[in-house]
Structures are given as structure tokens and as C-alpha cells.
Amino acid sequence: MKLRFLILLFLLFPFITSVLAQKKPLQIIMIGAHPDDCDIKSGGTAALFVAMGHKVKFLSVTNGDAGHMKEGGGMLAQRRLEETKEVSRRLGVSYEVLDNHDGELLPTLAIRLEIIKRIREWNADVVIAPRSNDYHPDHRYTGILVQDAAFMVGVPNIAPDTPPLIKNPVFLYFQDNFKKPNPFQPDITVDISSVIDKKVYSLDAHQSQFYEWLPWIGRYENEVPKGQAERLEWLKKLRGSGINPAVKSNLEKWYGPTKAGQVAYAESFEICEYGSRPSDEDIKRLFPMLEK
Ligand SMILES: [Zn+2]
Numbered sequence: 229m230k231l232r233f234l235i236l237l238f239l240l241f242p243f244i245t246s247v248l249a250q251k252k253p254l255q256i257i258m259i260g261a262h263p264d265d266c267d268i269k270s271g272g273t274a275a276l277f278v279a280m281g282h283k284v285k286f287l288s289v290t291n292g293d294a295g296h297m298k299e300g301g302g303m304l305a306q307r308r309l310e311e312t313k314e315v316s317r318r319l320g321v322s323y324e325v326l327d328n329h330d331g332e333l334l335p336t337l338a339i340r341l342e343i344i345k346r347i348r349e350w351n352a353d354v355v356i357a358p359r360s361n362d363y364h365p366d367h368r369y370t371g372i373l374v375q376d377a378a379f380m381v382g383v384p385n386i387a388p389d390t391p392p393l394i395k396n397p398v399f400l401y402f403q404d405n406f407k408k409p410n411p412f413q414p415d416i417t418v419d420i421s422s423v424i425d426k427k428v429y430s431l432d433a434h435q436s437q438f439y440e441w442l443p444w445i446g447r448y449e450n451e452v453p454k455g456q457a458e459r460l461e462w463l464k465k466l467r468g469s470g471i472n473p474a475v476k477s478n479l480e481k482w483y484g485p486t487k488a489g490q491v492a493y494a495e496s497f498e499i500c501e502y503g504s505r506p507s508d509e510d511i512k513r514l515f516p517m518l519e520k
Contacts, residue, residue: 234375237404254277254283254326254353254516255285255350255353256282256283257346257488258353258356258357259346259355259357259374260286260357260367260402260478261358261364261370261371262288262290262292262295262330262439263292263323263434264359265287265288266286266287267427267430269358269403270357270497271426271427272426273420273497273517274319274321275358275420275423276422278320278422278516280517282307284319284320284321284322285322285325286323287346289328289370290325290328290329290330290331290366291326291328291329291330292304292325294331295308295330295436297440297441297444299436302333304436305327307350308436309433311435311436313434326456331366333370334369340373340377341386343377343425344390345390346348346395347377348391348392350389351393353398353514354398354514355378355398356400356401357374357375357400357401359498360372360375361404362384362404363407365379378502378503379396381393382396384462390454395504398506398510398514400416400500401497405472411474412496413498414475415478415498415499415511416482416496416499417479417482417496418495418497419491420470421493421504424492425460427493428463428467430516432463439459471493471494475494475496476488478496479491482518492500
């Protein structure tokens with residue numbers, strides 16, 4: 229009897245482990261240079277992960293203390309920290325801001341070790357960060373810092389006060405429009421049409437940015453509407469659909485041509501060569517919204 233039970237358990241073992249694996253929430257960490265970068269690049273994908281019971285953390289490598297035309301320093305950093313707390317409430321993500329100056333980020337060893345620790349502590353399955361092709365030095369160096377962490381998260385002698393990850397996560401890049409030396413290549417594209425209003429609502433929490441600083445530096449201050457509903461509508465138009473021809477073609481890969489043709493808003497990601505290299509099956513497991 230006991231033997232029969234053991235044989236049954238043995239036969240069912242792969243099934244049991246796969247069910248348990250599916251039950252365990254995915255751990256996603258998105259790393260941006262400023263306390264609104266992750267929200268802009270993948271707030272919709274984050275909302276979809278959260279709705280499916282997975283865990284998402286946004287990490288800002290700088291405190292955003294240079295992102296304003298009238299305010300600055302500690303007061304601005306504090307205001308922006310409060311805005312990230314509001315994003316946590318609106319989007320259901322964890323949000324952490326590292327206390328490095330905005331506009332002065334360098335890819336130092338000290339910050340690399342901080343990032344390695346955060347990726348390990350989050351026990352990340354997926355890490356998403358900017359490419360190092362970007363107009364903003366903080367974005368470029370955040371890209372470099374995360375690439376520099378990609379192999380090291382598994383090396384026990386590096387940052388030895390946190391245990392190394394047993395499995396290297398999949399590292400991805402956020403979508404961008406920079407062409408040189410090479411354009412962004414969409415490998416994974418998520419239809420965020422169903423959560424676009426949630427994403428825009430999370431951007432709206434960054435009042436200091438979307439209604440003050442970005443319109444000032446972009447010279448469109450007089451276009452910012454006054455009312456809340458008008459602002460949300462305006463922000464939705466301003467941030468665009470994210471769908472260019474390359475993204476459209478990748479949407480077709482994941483959703484089929486009919487459904488891809490109906491997608492109004494999307495967020496796309498490129499696979500970084502330095503982490504785990506996922507198969508299409510791995511991607512479907514790590515991005516379960518692609519199956520919906
Ligand atoms: Zn930024």
C-alpha cells in the first residue's frame with residue numbers, strides 16, 4: 229500500500245511541482261533612473277501583472293531632486309517621494325527611491341552593489357531597465373548599472389551580505405526610439421489597452437512632472453489643462469500608443485494578426501543578452517498576460 233502511494237507520488241511529482249510553480253507569484257523588478265521612468269515605460273504591464281496576483285517593484289536609482297524649474301534639492305526629492313507613494317496606492321506596486329542626486333548619476337561600484345542587492349532581495353524572475361542608448365545620462369548609466377549587475381547577482385562573493393540568486397533572472401530593456409548605434413528591437417510586446425486609464429492615472433500622481441516640469445522643459449506649458457478629467461485625457465494623448473511598425477509586427481507574433489490589429493496601446497521590451505535567455509515558452513510563463 230505504502231509502495232503504491234510512493235509510486236503514485238512519484239508519477240504525479242512533475243504535475244504537483246508545475247501546479248506549485250504556477251501558484252507562486254512572479255517577482256518583477258523594474259529599474260528606472262527617475263521616480264517616474266518605470267511608470268512611463270511599463271505602468272500598463274505592471275498593472276496587468278498586479279491584477280494577475282504577481283509582485284512588481286519599481287526602483288528609481290536617483291531621487292529626482294533636479295527635475296523642476298523652481299524647486300530643487302531635498303524639498304523636491306521629498307515631494308517626488310510622496311508622488312511615488314501615491315503611485316504605489318494607485319497601481320499596487322512597491323516603489324523604492326534610492327538617494328542619489330538626479331542629473332549626476334555615475335555607474336559606480338557602490339551603486340552597482342546597491343542594485344545587485346535590490347534584485348536579490350526581490351528574488352527577481354524578471355528585471356527591466358533602460359538601454360544605454362539614451363539622451364539622458366542618468367538613463368544611460370542606469371542601463372549600464374543594471375547590465376553590470378546582470379551576471380553578478382549570481383556570484384556569492386559579490387555583495388556577500390545578501391544571498392546570491394540561484395537562477396539568473398531574465399533581463400529586459402524598456403522600449404525607446406533611439407536609433408544609434410542600434411535601434412530598440414521588440415522581443416516581447418504587451419497589449420495594455422485594458423489598463424491604459426490606470427496607467428495614465430498613475431502618471432497623474434507625478435504632478436510635479438507631468439503638469440509642471442516636463443511641460444516647462446518641453447516648452448508646452450500653456451497646453452496643460454486645468455481640470456482633472458481634462459488632464460487625464462490630455463496625458464493619455466500625450467504619451468502615445470507605443471505602437472510603431474516593429475512593435476506592431478511583434479504584437480502579431482504574440483497575439484495573432486487579428487487581435488494585434490485591435491490593440492490601441494502597447495508596451496514593448498527587448499531581451500538583454502546578459503541575463504537568462506528565455507525561450508518563447510519561458511516568455512509566456514513570465515508574461516502570462518500574453519496568453520489572455
Ligand atoms: Zn527619466
